[in-house]
Amino acid sequence: MExxxxxxxxxxxxxxxxxxxxxxxxxxxRGRAGREIQITMVAxxxxxxxxxxxxxxxxxxxxxxxxxxxxxxxxxxxxxGGYDVAKDFVLKAxxxxxxxxxxxxxxxxxxxxxxxxxxxxxxxxxxxxxxxAGGIPIIKALREGLTAxxxxxxxxxxxxxxxxxxxxxxxxxxxxxxxxKEAQALGYAEADPTFDIEGVDAAxxxxxxxxxxxxxxxxxxxxxxxxxxxLDSLDIRYAEQLGYRIxxxxxxKRMQNGIELRVHPALIPASRLIANVEGAMNAxxxxxxxxxxxxxxxxxxxxxxxxxxxxxxxxxxxxxxxVDPEHRVPPLAFQPDAMNNTPILPMSEVTTSYYLRMKxxxxxxVLADITxxxxxxxxxxxxxxxxxxLEGETLVDIIILTHQTQEKNIDAAIGKIExxxxxxxxxxxxxxxxxx
Amino acid sequence: MExxxxxxxxxxxxxxxxxxxxxxxxxxxRGRAGREIQITMVAxxxxxxxxxxxxxxxxxxxxxxxxxxxxxxxxxxxxxGGYDVAKDFVLKAxxxxxxxxxxxxxxxxxxxxxxxxxxxxxxxxxxxxxxxAGGIPIIKALREGLTAxxxxxxxxxxxxxxxxxxxxxxxxxxxxxxxxKEAQALGYAEADPTFDIEGVDAAxxxxxxxxxxxxxxxxxxxxxxxxxxxLDSLDIRYAEQLGYRIxxxxxxKRMQNGIELRVHPALIPASRLIANVEGAMNAxxxxxxxxxxxxxxxxxxxxxxxxxxxxxxxxxxxxxxxVDPEHRVPPLAFQPDAMNNTPILPMSEVTTSYYLRMKxxxxxxVLADITxxxxxxxxxxxxxxxxxxLEGETLVDIIILTHQTQEKNIDAAIGKIExxxxxxxxxxxxxxxxxx
Numbered sequence: 001m002e003x004x005x006x007x008x009x010x011x012x013x014x015x016x017x018x019x020x021x022x023x024x025x026x027x028x029x030r031g032r033a034g035r036e037i038q039i040t041m042v043a044x045x046x047x048x049x050x051x052x053x054x055x056x057x058x059x060x061x062x063x064x065x066x067x068x069x070x071x072x073x074x075x076x077x078x079x080x081g082g083y084d085v086a087k088d089f090v091l092k093a094x095x096x097x098x099x100x101x102x103x104x105x106x107x108x109x110x111x112x113x114x115x116x117x118x119x120x121x122x123x124x125x126x127x128x129x130x131x132x133a134g135g136i137p138i139i140k141a142l143r144e145g146l147t148a149x150x151x152x153x154x155x156x157x158x159x160x161x162x163x164x165x166x167x168x169x170x171x172x173x174x175x176x177x178x179x180x181k182e183a184q185a186l187g188y189a190e191a192d193p194t195f196d197i198e199g200v201d202a203a204x205x206x207x208x209x210x211x212x213x214x215x216x217x218x219x220x221x222x223x224x225x226x227x228x229x230x231l232d233s234l235d236i237r238y239a240e241q242l243g244y245r246i247x248x249x250x251x252x253k254r255m256q257n258g259i260e261l262r263v264h265p266a267l268i269p270a271s272r273l274i275a276n277v278e279g280a281m282n283a284x285x286x287x288x289x290x291x292x293x294x295x296x297x298x299x300x301x302x303x304x305x306x307x308x309x310x311x312x313x314x315x316x317x318x319x320x321x322x323v324d325p326e327h328r329v330p331p332l333a334f335q336p337d338a339m340n341n342t343p344i345l346p347m348s349e350v351t352t353s354y355y356l357r358m359k360x361x362x363x364x365x366v367l368a369d370i371t372x373x374x375x376x377x378x379x380x381x382x383x384x385x386x387x388x389x390l391e392g393e394t395l396v397d398i399i400i401l402t403h404q405t406q407e408k409n410i411d412a413a414i415g416k417i418e419x420x421x422x423x424x425x426x427x428x429x430x431x432x433x434x435x436x
Numbered sequence: 437m438e439x440x441x442x443x444x445x446x447x448x449x450x451x452x453x454x455x456x457x458x459x460x461x462x463x464x465x466r467g468r469a470g471r472e473i474q475i476t477m478v479a480x481x482x483x484x485x486x487x488x489x490x491x492x493x494x495x496x497x498x499x500x501x502x503x504x505x506x507x508x509x510x511x512x513x514x515x516x517g518g519y520d521v522a523k524d525f526v527l528k529a530x531x532x533x534x535x536x537x538x539x540x541x542x543x544x545x546x547x548x549x550x551x552x553x554x555x556x557x558x559x560x561x562x563x564x565x566x567x568x569a570g571g572i573p574i575i576k577a578l579r580e581g582l583t584a585x586x587x588x589x590x591x592x593x594x595x596x597x598x599x600x601x602x603x604x605x606x607x608x609x610x611x612x613x614x615x616x617k618e619a620q621a622l623g624y625a626e627a628d629p630t631f632d633i634e635g636v637d638a639a640x641x642x643x644x645x646x647x648x649x650x651x652x653x654x655x656x657x658x659x660x661x662x663x664x665x666x667l668d669s670l671d672i673r674y675a676e677q678l679g680y681r682i683x684x685x686x687x688x689k690r691m692q693n694g695i696e697l698r699v700h701p702a703l704i705p706a707s708r709l710i711a712n713v714e715g716a717m718n719a720x721x722x723x724x725x726x727x728x729x730x731x732x733x734x735x736x737x738x739x740x741x742x743x744x745x746x747x748x749x750x751x752x753x754x755x756x757x758x759v760d761p762e763h764r765v766p767p768l769a770f771q772p773d774a775m776n777n778t779p780i781l782p783m784s785e786v787t788t789s790y791y792l793r794m795k796x797x798x799x800x801x802v803l804a805d806i807t808x809x810x811x812x813x814x815x816x817x818x819x820x821x822x823x824x825x826l827e828g829e830t831l832v833d834i835i836i837l838t839h840q841t842q843e844k845n846i847d848a849a850i851g852k853i854e855x856x857x858x859x860x861x862x863x864x865x866x867x868x869x870x871x872x
Contacts, residue, residue, distance in 0.1 A: 001762065021726045025586050031651060031774030032583050034762055129581075135727030137581025145565075145573025147468050148747030150461050215467060273733060276709055290457045291571030291734060291744035295719075297709060298730035308727035311584030323759050326437065326470055338467030 003036035004318040007067035007098075009089055010079035011044045014103055014130070016053045017303030018077065018310050033315045039077075043067050068093040075317055077310060078102040087111055094118045094126070099321070101313040103130035103306055106195075109204035112211070112218035116331050123325040127313035132205040133158050133282045135305030136298040137312060142212045142286065143333040149288030151213040153253035153260075155435055158205045160280035160300045161196035162228050162248040164188045166265075167278040170236050170245065176229060188280050198227035199248060199263040206250030209284075210261045214254055214342060215334035219261070222344035226264035235357060235430060238399050239267050242383060244355075245275045249433065258345040267355050267401075267432040274435065285435060348408040353382065353432040356400045356414070361422040362389050367398070370423070373416045379405045395424060401432060439472035440754040443503035443534075445525055446515035447480045450539055450566070452489045453739030454513065454746050469751040475513075479503050504529040511753055513746060514538040523547055530554045530562070535757070537749040539566035539742055542631075545640035548647070548654035552767050559761040563749035568641045569594050569718045571741030572734040573748065578648045578722065579769040585724030587649040589689035589696075591871055594641045596716035596736045597632035598664050598684040600624045602701075603714040606672050606681065612665060624716050634663035635684060635699040642686030645720070646697045650690055650778060651770035655697070658780035662700035671793060671866060674835050675703050678819060680791075681711040685869065694781040703791050703837075703868040710871065721871060784844040789818065789868040792836045792850070797858040798825050803834070806859070809852045815841045831860060837868060 008015050022029065022037060030036050043064040044050040050060045061067065068076055068089050076093040078100060080086045086107050091114075093100050100119070102108065108115065108128055119126045129139045133156065142151070157163050161183060168179040180197065183189035195201045207220045228248050239246050244267035253260040268275045273295055277283040282300030287293050299305035320328045330336065360366045367386075374381060383401040402410070414427045444451050458465065458473060466472050479500040480486040486496045497503065504512055504525050512529040514536060516522045522543050527550075529536050536555070538544065544551065544564055555562045565575045569592065578587070593599050597619060604615040616633065619625035631637045639659045647654045664684050675682050680703035689696040704711045709731055713719040718736030723729050735741035756764045766772065796802045810817060819837040838846070850863045 017726075021584050025584060025725070028586050029584060031770045032579075032766070034766075034771045034774075136730055137577050140576060140581050141573050143468075144752065145576050145748055146744065147751045148457050148461060148465060148744045150464050273709060273712055276712055288744075290453075290461070290740040290747075292741060294572055294732070294734035296730070296732060299728050304726040305728060308582065308584045308724075311726075312581055315583045316580065319763050319765065320756075320759070322763060323756070327755050327758055329755065330468070330470070334467045335470045338470075 001035040003038045004074050004314065004321065005038055005040045005072055006075045006077060006314060007041040007043070007070060007073040008039050008077050008079065009043050009064045009067060011042050011050045011053055012079065013303045014306045014310065015079045017307035019053055021304055021307045021311060029311065029315065033318050035318055037311065037314050037318060041067050041070060041073060064089045065092070068098065069096055073098060074321065075099045075101060075314060078104060081106070083107055083110065090115055091118055094122050094124055097122055097124060099125045099127070099317045101127045101310055101317070103128070103310060105131040105201070105204040105208060109207040109218055109220040112208070119331065120336055125317055125328060126331050127317060128208070129313050130306045130309035132208055133284055133296070134298070134300040134302065135308040136282060136284065136296045136300065137309070138284045138296050139212065141294070141296055142209065143329055146286065146288050146291060146294070149290045151254070151286060151288045153251065154209050154213050154284060154286050155249050155251045155433065156206070156209070156284035157247050157274065157277050157282055158250045158284065158300060159196055159202040159248060160282055161189045161193060162202070163277065163282070164280045165197070166228060166246060166248065169233050170240065173233060173237070175233050176231060197229050199225045202248060202250040203263040206252055206261060206263055209250070210252035210259060212333040213252060214259055215332070215339050216259060216342055217339065219344050222261060224262040224264065224347040228265050231265055232428065235355070235428060238357065238385065239355065240270070242385060242399070242401065243270050244268060244432070245270050246430065247275065251433065255345060255351065258343045260350050261344050262347065262350060264431055267430060268435055272435055348406070348411065350407045351404050352407070353404050353434065354402045354410050355430040355432050356402070357428040358398050358417065359395045359424040360398055361424070362394050362396045363422060366420070366422045369420050370417055373413050374402070377409045377413050379409055379413055437471040439474045440510050440750065440757065441474055441476045441508055442511045442513060442750060443477040443479070443506060443509040444475050444513045444515065445479050445500045445503060447478050447486045447489055448515065449739045450742045450746065451515045453743035455489055457740055457743045457747060465747065465751065469754050471754055473747065473750050473754060477503050477506060477509060500525045501528070504534065505532055509534060510757065511535045511537060511750060514540055517542070519543055519546065526551055527554055530558050530560055533558055533560060535561045535753045537563045537746055537753070539564070539746060541567040541637070541640035541644060545643040545654055545656040548644070555767065556772055561753055561764060562767050563753060564644070565749050566742045566745035568644055569720055570734070570736040570738065571744040572718060572720065572732045572736065573745070574720045574732050575648065577732055578645065579765055582722065582724050582727065582730070585726045587690070587722060587724045589687065590645050590649050590720060590722050591685050591687045591869060592642070592645070592720035593683050593710065593713050593718055594686045594720065594736060595632055595638040595684060596718055597625045597629060598638070599713065599718070600716040601633070602664060602682060602684065605669050606676065609669060609673070611669050612667060633665050635661045638684060638686040639699045642688055642697060642699055645686070646688035646695060648769040649688060650695055651768070651775050652695060652778055653775065655780050658697060660698040660700065660783040664701050667701055668864065671791070671864060674793065674821065675791065676706070678821060678835070678837065679706050680704060680868070681706050682866065683711065687869065691781060691787065694779040696786050697780050698783065698786060700867055703866060704871055708871055784842070784847065786843045787840050788843070789840050789870065790838045790846050791866040791868050792838070793864040794834050794853065795831045795860040796834055797860070798830050798832045799858060802856070802858045805856050806853055809849050810838065813845045813849050815845055815849055
């Protein structure tokens, strides 16, 4: 069979990883795919560096337009990142009848509906295994491996930077700012880490998974997003004493009246496999009706792990390129006419359990007041921890784990608790997921 | 599009699971696949029970020949199990131009080469996701998700019965026979548990994974197989004290001069995620050059988890049915002309680390003799544990963990150690895998 001709938009970290893995494992990949995957053209503003990486074995241009309009290119790999330029090139590539492979979660989470619609109209594929959890074939698992299942929920550690920070905070007892600096020095966090530590990156990925799991359009604007910047290492310690670890989770869950889509730190039982995913590793836990829980674990970032996913997409496309579009795996798992409009629930209607920490005066009646407020809102208590006051102090930490309730109830409870005269300052609230 | 018409050979546990999941999730599955998957015919000796399960919605016959020769059937699902009858039907189905889906690991591990060759000649597909690790989409991950990678090794907990037994032995400190009886009472072990506890079932699965990972023919007869029946709960305790857990692993590994293919109990560091896979759950850890380690976890058996894999195969085939065979994913991952004949190494040439336990007289010089023997064979010691003799006893347990060496060296060492006068009885030897 004819080689598949690929044009690369951007040859930075992931681009050069893709080039290198394709070269190194050429025989292996052709042996599986039955045809060769050739990068025949690369566009990068840094032409000299691109020449160096590709060692003169490929045409280098500084304008991506020369790739997306080139009739000899079958598949365009977009590795520019960001929104505007990347979106223009992706749409232009589709317009020119090319398949697209991208690692750009931000682009697809925000503009995915437009892009997938354009691809469907032109009968081309937009593949994005690399956009979620890097080298873990989670998109393929959700879309093809679990195709028999009604998926109930997906919960993932899908941002390596934050998982590294939380692991270090727990293991070394350090605070957030200290560990963030360490992570930056080690290259686990970027100079501007906002997208990672504020949960935006995880929300991009959770948005894509919500769409694939439940057959709904991508709706990043409806995602609830809370990062780890306000997390106190004290809570990590208390959680551990109660048998939990705190992880930044991307969660999407099918409920009676809608779909939950949220990213926030959460206590999870330390005995769960996913609670033991440490450092920069990623893992996604999927619960579905036929197979039950399945978990997928691996590196969520890095040049070659991401390249692994990009190339898997290239091979998939190389296989089905000659096939009529209706026989292909749809980008969002469901056929366009089988998508539904189940709404994303507002955070106030999300159901979960809670960890509450408050500082109270060590005197009779405080606890009665607090538990009365919870009882009145039908919130039942699962566990309770009162720390001895330090020598000479009169304030004690009280930690309460609740059973499941709706977020609006816990918000109401916290509002009332904070008004009790013997409760000092704010109540710290962290969500808790049993992941059963 | 036309519905895909499926004939089921056998409607026992997995067959009825497949029927039920296809019915229950009909809309979901059609929404993904773009066409309906219909079981139109079932063959089972127990016609009455088959009628009851299918509720008169499908033709029931008592002779599988009526399915494999039926021109209206597109895909035959073989769920009979065993060798002879299953093999005849599978080959006859292929001969009649039908695609085949099977959960029969024994059949494929032993007769796979003949079956895949026949399928290739007729241009049909033989799919077997359900044959390895039940509902975990590990075949898809190895074959498609990791297609960019040179796979280095695969190590899996791929038999739920033995993992349940080992978990119970460790958690409750019970011995093998007691836990086996408990497992049988709970339905985790069969009345005749030989295939599970002797490692044969795991070896069937490891054989299939070795072929997919490395592009070699299936060679079950070359697999080294050791079960868990001789495992002493004492060793599980000692392993735990040294920071390890004992699991029955199916391992296949690419080495310089060949491929390792082996099933045996192994110590693995308790800190590894896979060491924490407990009960009847399965997990497969894959190490490959681009993505690094990835792990896949879930239920390895049961009606609906297995059905989940069977149906995923049906949908895959429904998609590519109309496609010429050379564009499909090859059953053994590599195109037939890209397969290789790298030999499976004999167990004596396998490289791994070892846990050795021996009973010695508590007197000077014993340790010197033992360590001299190891040193002479170039076996270096990684850890050492000497247990205090019990009150009034003169014999002590010595446990040695070695660094990597070839099995023939450790065999030679054990032979010599057992000849030392102060070493009593046999040396217990369990392999140790760091899984790094």
